[in-house]
Amino acid sequence: MERFLRSWRQDALNRGQHDSAIYIGDKVLALTNSDSDAFWLAQVHFSNNNFTRALALLSRKDLISRSTACRYLAAHCYIKQNQFEQALSILGEHNPTDLIRNNNSRRKIQHLNDQSHVTLRNGKAARGERGDEREREDNNNVRFEAAMCYLRGLCFAKQNAFDRARDCYKDAVRIDVQCFEAFDQLMKNSLMSPAEELEFLESLDFDSIISPDPSVEQEAAHFTKMLYTTRLSKYSSPSILADATETLSTHYNLAENPDILLSRAEALYTQCRFAEALELTSSILSTSQSTDLATSNAPSIPAQSHLGHTPAVYPLHLACLYETGATNALFLLSHMLADHAPEEPYTYLAIGVYYLAVSKIAEARRFFSKASLLDPHSAPAWIGFAHTFAAEGEHDQAIAAYSTAARLFQGSHLPQLFLGMQHLALNNMSLAHEYLCAAYAMSTGAAPGSTPSLPVNISPGTSLGGDPLVLNELGVVLYHQNHLDGAVELFRQALALATSLQCEPSAWVATRANMGHALRRMGRLPESLREFNECLRVGAGGSSMGYSPFLGGGAGGSAAIASASGAGSYEDRGLVGSLHTSRGLVLLELGRTTESVTALHEAVRVLGASGGGDAAGGAGVAGTLLSRALDIWASEGRERDRHSLEETLRSGNSRSSTRSREQPPDETPRRRGAPQGSYPGEWTDEVAHVATPETGADTDTLGARVEMELDEKADGLLQRALGRVRPGKSRPASARTDGEAGETLVTSGRSRTDRHERSQSRQ
Numbered sequence: 073m074e075r076f077l078r079s080w081r082q083d084a085l086n087r088g089q090h091d092s093a094i095y096i097g098d099k100v101l102a103l104t105n106s107d108s109d110a111f112w113l114a115q116v117h118f119s120n121n122n123f124t125r126a127l128a129l130l131s132r133k134d135l136i137s138r139s140t141a142c143r144y145l146a147a148h149c150y151i152k153q154n155q156f157e158q159a160l161s162i163l164g165e166h167n168p169t170d171l172i173r174n175n176n177s178r179r180k181i182q183h184l185n186d187q188s189h190v191t192l193r194n195g196k197a198a199r200g201e202r203g204d205e206r207e208r209e210d211n212n213n214v215r216f217e218a219a220m221c222y223l224r225g226l227c228f229a230k231q232n233a234f235d236r237a238r239d240c241y242k243d244a245v246r247i248d249v250q251c252f253e254a255f256d257q258l259m260k261n262s263l264m265s266p267a268e269e270l271e272f273l274e275s276l277d278f279d280s281i282i283s284p285d286p287s288v289e290q291e292a293a294h295f296t297k298m299l300y301t302t303r304l305s306k307y308s309s310p311s312i313l314a315d316a317t318e319t320l321s322t323h324y325n326l327a328e329n330p331d332i333l334l335s336r337a338e339a340l341y342t343q344c345r346f347a348e349a350l351e352l353t354s355s356i357l358s359t360s361q362s363t364d365l366a367t368s369n370a371p372s373i374p375a376q377s378h379l380g381h382t383p384a385v386y387p388l389h390l391a392c393l394y395e396t397g398a399t400n401a402l403f404l405l406s407h408m409l410a411d412h413a414p415e416e417p418y419t420y421l422a423i424g425v426y427y428l429a430v431s432k433i434a435e436a437r438r439f440f441s442k443a444s445l446l447d448p449h450s451a452p453a454w455i456g457f458a459h460t461f462a463a464e465g466e467h468d469q470a471i472a473a474y475s476t477a478a479r480l481f482q483g484s485h486l487p488q489l490f491l492g493m494q495h496l497a498l499n500n501m502s503l504a505h506e507y508l509c510a511a512y513a514m515s516t517g518a519a520p521g522s523t524p525s526l527p528v529n530i531s532p533g534t535s536l537g538g539d540p541l542v543l544n545e546l547g548v549v550l551y552h553q554n555h556l557d558g559a560v561e562l563f564r565q566a567l568a569l570a571t572s573l574q575c576e577p578s579a580w581v582a583t584r585a586n587m588g589h590a591l592r593r594m595g596r597l598p599e600s601l602r603e604f605n606e607c608l609r610v611g612a613g614g615s616s617m618g619y620s621p622f623l624g625g626g627a628g629g630s631a632a633i634a635s636a637s638g639a640g641s642y643e644d645r646g647l648v649g650s651l652h653t654s655r656g657l658v659l660l661e662l663g664r665t666t667e668s669v670t671a672l673h674e675a676v677r678v679l680g681a682s683g684g685g686d687a688a689g690g691a692g693v694a695g696t697l698l699s700r701a702l703d704i705w706a707s708e709g710r711e712r713d714r715h716s717l718e719e720t721l722r723s724g725n726s727r728s729s730t731r732s733r734e735q736p737p738d739e740t741p742r743r744r745g746a747p748q749g750s751y752p753g754e755w756t757d758e759v760a761h762v763a764t765p766e767t768g769a770d771t772d773t774l775g776a777r778v779e780m781e782l783d784e785k786a787d788g789l790l791q792r793a794l795g796r797v798r799p800g801k802s803r804p805a806s807a808r809t810d811g812e813a814g815e816t817l818v819t820s821g822r823s824r825t826d827r828h829e830r831s832q833s834r835q
Contacts, residue, residue: 090120123149140216156227167243218248238263262484266305302335306342344579350392386418387452402426417447485514515539540570563587604655649679653694672698
């Protein structure tokens with residue numbers, strides 16, 4: 073009868089019929105009065121959210137003090153009721169660290185027990201039933217001890233004792249490497265730096281994993297390690313993460329698994345490849361959880377296609393939508409979540425992201441605050457809340473919110489990075505340098521608590537790892553402190569690191585522009601011009617012109633909203649316009665005024681079409697530079713015309729003097745009826761006035777002299793042409809020669825009055 077009732081009880085539980093399982097389980101307990109049946113019934117009450125009934129059942133027979141499993145279940149009931157002090161009174165505040173050292177010894181004992189088989193006459197191997205039962209009991213006790221360490225960590229985290237919570241989670245995974253809940257808390261709450269995460273993973277004893285089939289235990293250990301590797305921060309070791317993801321996708325056919333896709337999307341997000349990451353997150357959310365639901369004609373299915381997934385995917389999906397400017401998709405997703413999941417924190421996070429995307433800062437702050445109240449340990453909510461203050465220039469409030477995020481997420485370098493940006497905006501260079509160095513230490517794997525002092529003059533070829541944005545911001549600090557050599561080297565390191573991480577090149581255009589400005593201030597103008605030209609080339613080929621780091625770029629899928637860095641503060645057109653302005657300034661300093669005018673004109677055109685804000689101010693700067701460049705261009709044009717006129721005068725005087733020397737002396741007075749001395753005085757004065765421009769001759773006199781010489785050449789050509797086309801009229805050679813010689817002299821002797829009358833007749 074007991075066997076029948078237990079089968080009935082289990083079958084009802086498998087079908088989700090909790091009332092039937094409770095009713096039959098109570099009858100089984102009455103018949104057997106067994107501790108195992110009491111624990112089973114308490115578990116059914118816990119699954120049905122009847123925490124008080126479960127506690128009453130466990131306390132009735134004093135099971136809490138006699139059984140490790142019952143103690144774990146009772147503490148879990150108190151935690152579900154938010155009674156953390158009572159839970160800690162049952163769990164105790166100390167972890168059984170002695171079990172950590174016994175992992176390898178337990179593995180060896182198991183191996184010896186496997187070899188101590190008793191061979192019977194029929195050839196079958198047998199092991200003592202008492203030994204098997206004791207081994208199973210020991211393994212169960214060890215796993216429950218690890219689970220209680222996990223519960224201690226939850227209690228300490230609720231009490232804001234994050235250091236103790238981190239230690240409890242780490243001990244739980246060390247005691248039982250299959251305690252995934254504790255490992256997940258470590259990863260998604262960023263309780264360790266990227267380097268610490270990798271080191272902790274390597275210290276775990278995956279060989280202690282026990283499988284029902286001993287032949288696959290080694291493969292199971294390797295498989296579990298790869299699964300854990302995909303949850304690491306994406307800043308730690310990209311190559312290790314890529315290898316683990318690739319092996320799980322190809323060898324174990326997990327390419328379409330949502331967790332593997334989410335890990336790939338997080339890696340793409342840290343590389344600023346937002347469109348590709350958005351494609352993966354959209355594929356996760358569009359996957360139906362049930363084939364039957366997908367084929368049904370229920371009208372609510374399309375609206376609920378984005379529901380029923382792991383909550384970790386929503387912050388990353390929202391971050392990708394924000395980065396790609398998909399405000400319509402944000403609006404639809406926010407409405408869908410508000411209708412079908414109004415109690416979830418990521419619903420209010422989605423609404424806050426939408427309002428921030430459409431620049432409604434006050435509304436965004438309100439919904440971010442609501443999300444943080446529903447989940448006080450939500451990194452996206454805290455970072456988004458802080459970003460709303462930064463967007464309005466409220467630096468003090470932003471610093472306070474970022475400081476709270478830094479306290480909650482001690483292993484993430486992004487709150488430290490944002491704090492450095494805020495102090496940089498406030499011109500507090502020393503504090504900005506301190507916070508950015510702390511972010512640098514976290515992202516590169518330096519010792520916790522150490523603040524590396526970066527040298528002013530960094531030798532080329534120095535390898536710096538971590539987040540490229542940290543290096544960019546440190547370069548900006550050195551730039552404002554006039555340490556231009558160090559700033560240029562940091563900008564180069566940031567671009568090299570971004571390239572090694574296979575980041576989107578267009579996301580780091582602002583970093584290259586920063587390097588161009590530093591080179592310009594150092595006087596290395598050709599190199600500066602090459603950098604600005606490269607910025608425009610890369611910017612024209614990519615759609616993303618800025619990088620806004622989200623806290624969920626690493627493991628955990630949490631998100632932030634907007635960065636205050638130089639790389640993310642401009643819109644696309646504003647950044648392109650500023651690049652044209654910078655290029656025009658460098659060209660102006662190089663003396664290439666014509667190209668500078670063209671570049672600055674393009675800057676004014678682009679910035680003028682960008683709307684208000686920073687772009688309007690940039691248009692004013694570009695317009696001022698354009699006016700100055702036009703003045704210089706006009707001055708250079710007048711100078712070129714002046715030199716051209718002087719060269720023309722010199723060549724004309726040399727030709728006139730040559731012709732005068734070749735002319736016979738007795739032909740000088742013959743001027744077509746003009747008396748001798750009629751014009752020579754006036755002509756001599758005019759030539760003397762024009763031929764010496766350094767005495768103050770004006771431009772009109774110079775132009776008059778040029779026009780006289782052009783008239784002289786034109787008349788000479790006309791007379792020669794008429795002489796060739798007159799049929800039957802030929803002159804003696806001596807007469808033609810005299811006429812041609814006389815034409816030159818007469819043309820050169822015309823007065824300004826004759827020249828004015830001829831010009832009026834042409835008009």
